[in-house]
Amino acid sequence: MAKIALACTILPDSPPARLIEWSRAAEDAGFSGVFMTEANNDSLACALALGLHTKRIKLGTAITNIYLRHPNLLANEAAAVQEFTGGRFILGLGTGHRESNSALGIEMGIPLTRMRETVKTLRAALEGGKTGPRVSAKLPLYLAGVSRPMVKLAGEIGDGVIFNFFPPARVKEALGELSEGAQIGGRDVKQIEAALFATAFISDDLEAARRPARKLLSRYGALKFYGNMMAHSGFEREIAAIRAAGRDGDAAVKAVSNELIDATLLVGSEARVRERLHDLCAPGIGTAIVFTNPVNEDRNAAVMRTIRALKQG
Known part of the structure; x- marks a missing residue:
């Protein structure tokens, strides 16, 4: 069975204090991690804050847009989160949506090339002791993979991949692409985690x-x-x-x-959501990152319902 992580974001009904409450509740419920999205918020700053209010749970980003920060700044930000949280951080990287980036005046160029260059810079800084602070443990880099080339790149240079909106058939196909990328990079695909970002709408x-x-x-x-x-x-x-x-x-x-x-x-009753989550993860997902949208209730009630429904152990 895949590990379960909670996904959060900053919204009018999800202020910082509420995110801390959810993260603590997820930790108590045996979740493996809590991941911050990035949409009109700073994913790394939020992950750091949640890490300072939890003890065991992993902190991650799903995802951090590589076009919004210079790679050297991103390396130092990630190193800070890693060290302040006791080595619990996973940096999930993505290119964002072309539509959103264009609205900000960002010229994306070739996203695959930009991702490869960014990861190279990050690894050189993090593993070469060039960040302030230096990292005392390996900081995993996960790539958001939607297209085949990006999934293969994750297998070649990443520590993990994050899928989103993938049906089981696409998951199976993508795992093969991940393996192809690992072969290109001379790596063991078993050391590269496949994670699935899954959005839930829970209601009877x-x-x-x-x-x-x-x-x-x-x-x-x-x-x-x-x-x-x-x-x-x-x-x-x-x-x-x-x-x-x-x-x-x-x-x-x-x-x-x-x-x-x-x-x-993930749509329907709690039992149906648990069943669908099992089906989605069955092809070989290591971690399911679950984001909840409310259905006829406020977001706090919906998120707490999800945490109870997916409690681990």
Whole structure:
């Protein structure tokens, strides 16, 4: 069975004090880690804060956008989080969405090349004792992998990979790509962890849970890399309809099928979510990073429900 980690982010209904409460509750419930997303917040600063208020649980980012910081600054930030938390940090790296980066005036160039260069710089600084503070233990670097080339790159140079919205069939395929990358890098694929970011909508009312799930997938299906991945995974019709809808949000939402929802998200009752999580992780996922969106209740109640439902040990 995969290890379970909690995912958090900063939102109006998720202030810093609440994130600390959730992290402590997750730690008490036997979760393996708590990961910070990065959307209008600083993932590393938040991970550091959560680490200072917990004792055992791993701290991670899922993900930190490599375009928002110079690699030398990122190396020093990551080293600080690692040392202040007693060596419990995992730095998850991603390229963000081209749409969001472009809105910030960021020219991405070739993301695969930029990721390779960033990891090279980070490793040289972290492992060469060039950061302040120096790290006293290895700091794992995980790569967010959606496209095949990025998954292979994670196998070649990363300590782990983070998938998102991957159906089980895509997970199996991606694990093969991870192995190919490991062979290119002359590495043992068993030493590279595959993690899955899984978004949950928990409710005994399945249709009520599917409504916000449908809206979420209508947005992500419109994005280039996620849409391409879902289309390749057997949902060509849905993605084509989402893209054809353009700015018609209602039409995009209607294009999301129940099959797409069930293949990519955790939706339904607590028992159904546990079953789906097992199915999603069965192909070979080491850690499931679960992010909860509320269904007809406030976010605090929804997150605490998730922690209780997925309690470990």
